[in-house]
Amino acid sequence: MSSTSPETPTRILQATLALLEQPDAKLPTMSDIARASGVSRQAVYLHYPSRTDVLVAATRYQDQSNDVNAALAPSRSARSGTERLDAFVTAWGNYIPKIYGVARAILAVVDTDAEAAAAWNTRMADMREGCAAAVQALVDDGTLPVQTDPEQATDLLWTLLSVRTWENLTQTCGWDQACYLDTVRGLALAALAQDTGALTDVLAHSKDRA
C-alpha cells in the first residue's frame, strides 16, 4: 500500500489526534487507535513501539501541523519588553486550546510513564524559552524591577501560562478564552512589569464568562 493517500504512520497519528480531540475523550487504548486508523492493532505496533510513543508522536505531528513557531513569531518581533510579553502571552494562550486534547492525554500518563514525562518536559522546556526571552526583553529595557531575579520571573510566567492553569480557569471554572487571556496578561504585567493598571480592569469581565 505504498500509494495510499496518507501513509499508515501518518494515518495513525491523525486518527489518534481525532480521538483525543473529542470533547469527552478518555485515554485511547491501542485497539481504539487501531480501529480509528482502519488498521490492525499489530500494525500500530509496527510503527510505534508503545502507546506512549503514539501519543508523543501525535503531539510532535500536531506541533508541526500547527506550526507553533509561526504562531510565536509575532512575540519575537515585538519592540518593547511589555509588548513582547503581551504578544507571547496572547500567542501561547491561544495555542493551548489547540493542543489541549493531546496535552490532557500526555499529562494523564506522565505520572506513570517516564518516557511521556520526558517528552512533555521537553515540550514545556521549549515554551519556557519563550518565557525566558520575554523576561529578558523586560530586563533589556529596564522594565523588570532590578531586584527581581529573571529566572524566578521566568518560573512565575511559565507557571502562569501552564496548561494546568488554563485548564483550571477555562475548563473547570468555565471562563471564556478572552477572559482567561486578559487575566493572565494582567497578572503577568503586574508581576513582571509593575504595570498595575493592567490588573485594575482585569476581573471586570464577568459578562464574558460562560
Place this chain on the structure above:
Amino acid sequence: MSSTSPETPTRILQATLALLEQPDAKLPTMSDIARASGVSRQAVYLHYPSRTDVLVAATRYQDQSNDVNAALAPSRSARSGTERLDAFVTAWGNYIPKIYGVARAILAVVDTDAEAAAAWNTRMADMREGCAAAVQALVDDGTLPVQTDPEQATDLLWTLLSVRTWENLTQTCGWDQACYLDTVRGLALAALAQDTGALTDVLAHSKDRA
C-alpha cells in the same frame, strides 16, 4: 484479631499514606498496599471495594488526622479582608505539602476514574469555599475593586492556590516554600486587593531558592 492495636481498616490507610508519602512514590497497586499493611490482598478488598476507595479513604483519614479545619481557623478570625486573605493563603499554602503525596496519587487517577475525580472535586470545592470567604471579606470592607466580580476573583484565587501551581513552582522549579508563599500572597494581594506594594518585593528572594 479484634484487639490488634490499630484496626485493619485503619492500618491499611496508614500503610497507604506511608507508601504515598515516599518521595518517589509510584501509584501503589492493591498488592503493594496489602503487603505494606501486613495483610492479604483480599483483606484490603474486604474493607475497600476498589483501589480508588482506598485512596479516597486515605485522603479523608489524612484530613482528619491533620485537622485541616483547625489549620484554617486563623484565617476565619482575621479582622480585615486583606488579613484574612493573607492568613488563608498562608494556611492553605502550608497545608499543601502535607497532602501532596496523596494528592498526587489522586490526581494521577482523576483522568481515568470518575469516582476519584468526584472525591477530589469535593475536596477542592471545600477549599474553594475558603477562597470565596476570603474574597467576601474583601468585598465587605470595600477592598475588592467594585467592578470586580467576586466569583471570578474566587476562581482566580482558587487557581493560584491549586496544588498544580504549588507543584509547578516548588517541585518542578525548585522553589523554596517561603518563596512560594510570598509570591502567591503577593499575586493574590495585587490582583484582589490592589495592594501593588506586596508584589514589588515578591520576586526579590532569589537567595531563598533551592
Place this chain on the structure above:
DNA sequence: GGCGTTGCTTGACACTGTGTCAATTGACAG
C-alpha cells in the same frame, strides 16, 4: 467442651489491556 460468628487467608478465576511472536497474505518491482 462444643457452637457459631467474625476477620482474615488461600488459591483460583475472569477480564482488560499491553506488548511480543510467528505464520500468512497480497501487492508491487525487477
Place this chain on the structure above:
DNA sequence: CTGTCAATTGACACAGTGTCAAGCAACGCC
C-alpha cells in the same frame, strides 16, 4: 517468477483489577 515489504491473523505471556468459594483460627457464649 521471485523476493520484498506492509499488513493481517491469531496466539501468547504478563501485570493488574476485581470476584468467588473454601478454609482456618480466635473469640464469646451457652
